[in-house]
Amino acid sequence: MDILLRGAAAVLDTDPLPSVTGHTDVLVEDGLISAVGTGLPSPPGAEVIDATGHIVLPGFVDTHRHTWQATIRAIAPDISFPGYLERVLGGLAPRHRPEDVYAGNLAGALECLNAGITTLLDWSHVQFSPAHTEATVAALRASGIRAVLGYCYGGPDGPEGIAKEGRRVHRAYDGVDPLLTLAIAALGPEIVGEAAAAHEWRLARDLGLPVTVHMGGHGRDSAERGLAFLRENGLFGPGITYVHPNHYTDEDLKRIADSGGTASVSPLVEVELGIGYPATGRARAAGVPTGLSADTVASGPGDMFGLMRAAYTLERARGSEVTTRDVLRMATIEGAEVVGLGEVTGSLRVGKQADLVLVRADSLATAPAHDPVGALVLSADTSCVDTVLVAGRVVKRDGRLLHHDVPAVLASLRESAAHVAA
Template sequence: MRTVIVNGTVIDTEPEPRVLPGACVVVEDGVIVSVGPEPPRGDRPSGDVNGGDVNGGDVNGGDVNGGDVEVIDATGRIVLPGLVDTHRHVWQSVLRGIAADATLGGYLDLVLGRLAPAFRAEDVYAAELWGAIEALNAGVTTLYDWSHIQLTPAHTDAAVAALRESGVRAVLAYAHPGPGDGARDEAAVRRFRSEHFPSAEPGLVTPAFAAWGPVYGSVEAARADWLLARELGLPISLHATGEGPVERLHANGLLGPGVLFVHGNGMPEEAMKLVAANGGTASVTPAVECQMGHGLPETGRFRESGVPTGLGVDTVTAVPGDMFAVMRAAFAAERSRPGRPADRPFTAADVLRMATIEGATAIGMADRIGSLTPGKQADLLLLDAGAPNLAPVHDPVAAVVTAADVSTVDTVLVAGRVVKRGGRLVGPDTARARDLAERSARHVSAQALGRSTTPR
């Protein structure tokens, strides 16, 4: 199957964001094959694209070149790579807004201490499916799912099944059921790897390991987890702030490529340099970090230290689940950071890069996603440039970062497959998914808090 996207304002992001007015993007069998000013010969329909023959159904219905070419008319659209969320607890989608006023401590007590134990396997399935649908609707084509809800093997099976059903591209990072050393279960991690990801061929959902230690556990447990993850070929992600975590990992020879540090608030400069020198990466979640009081987001300091840095939503218990809100939070927080070097301005292009190709680098997927480079997966996003909050567009990059929102997401493709078209999702049954999410929200809230979540 070949898809040709014509007449759009294209933004590529590698090596830096740049605008390609009127460029044509050609996709074949889910892979980008070219980005240029004109479609290859024979790929344009004989009718007038701008005249309405395409949207009228003749082309999208399969009548071009024997039925193997779909032409998407992107007139009045901004075309760019799908957004990459480098850190999200997707299972918390059914807890939306429940901790909006909480500090980090309050969030940990409420969400992990009280609500998480009430989740059944079917609640994990509902939450993962609804959270992935939410992401796709917002133009997020890749999620790094830091999944600390693996209470039983059935919970794990449910998470994998829901992500695969959704059609999102996801890294499912498995965490032990709890942060203490006694909660470690190597057999469960091995089962997760062998049963759900037996092939070395990367699919839309790929595995990783979400580490508690050495932040919430001992160095000995962290060493065992690192050895296990490396044995199984799993990249590692961990929450780490302040002084201590990086230094302890370094002292025990555990720093290296494939280690993603989340947050990093207050991390000493020397620690950041150790992360960079050892090939580590970072994920910053500026909206949550500001709102919950983690500290000033370290977007600029990580990047100035040479650490590839992506952006993440983190949790919708407190903030919106779209990357447009995250980009704006990052932009505002970094530009107001005391001590920011005057000769190194933080720009809208920097933010968009973090939400695409640099985010892909942070999670080890820059060879597959994050830009429009031929040979990469066709994860694409089309924004309605004529929307009241975007038009008139003077600078497409700035428009994406400062003005776009979920309402402007017109079309989304993952691996070349359209999952949203004309502002409407066309993948999983959204009504069914919403019903499952609402049922699970009521169950979890009633079990953990003794109250219903349904507005009256």
């Protein structure tokens, strides 16, 4: 169904720079944004949504989230990064059955939609078997979110398994759903050794897939060795997202920018786990497209409002002149560029997918919203997210998720959580 969003209090676009227009309409036809303006005519048969008192903006983009970890939310609130690796990846992850992965991924993806996150890079290192992968994909597709599956092989068959199973996943899921795309989530060269890393990166190159990789967050020496590995093996170039680039120098970040690389910053979790001070402002100053990431709800929040505020305040604390408009751009179009979907979503450009969020500007948290961008970044919270569209389909309306029995989803999540944490 075509949709006309009528008379928004403010419409925030983000490309090329954040801009605000008042009392504006947005027309959605065939799942795409077809017009943005004042007094737009309603096509025959279109649904008209009254956007009075709302801020309309592109959906948020989470550039790195271990979505399956919804089963272990807040299980490690005061943990260090080594402790996280030991307890979560070493202990709790292997306890996840395929049905637990499904429960966590579905609940985690719905959490995103409820908070206005319409695009998600699911950095999934719980792929212990084909059944785990099938559960992951099924949950993402059932949720209705736009997702990039960052596939990270976790099976028992070493390099042969990486190649064989990675190719099977590519054959099975590449191009089967317009809302689902693929990337290789690589553990190496900084978390696992360079030999294993070579197989991960070769698979990505052979399949023509982008790479999202935890690099730069394990100390200066490790960061330097990792970049050397990429250069020596002819891998340093475009299509790479560096997750937690905390320990790169400004010169390193400039080289990454020149190579066509991007960055994903988890401003709250990086500080909390002791990974390092977020490189948010330094990366953007170097010209690296930079997106925001919730990372893990095992020890952090899952909404974009908390991430935007963390990124903003940490940058201001170090003397940066980052603005609320910069942060909004990171949460939308810049995040879309990071996950390889900058031509698909992240702004209100005509012809893009209608991934849209209506945030109440008339709530006690946001009114009177003198500066709509400031109100959104500094004041709003998940309770203000009224309506959410993905590809022109309404997935949340009047503050309630549609298409899912949320109590049943939560009951399944509780059952899985009890098993995993027993």
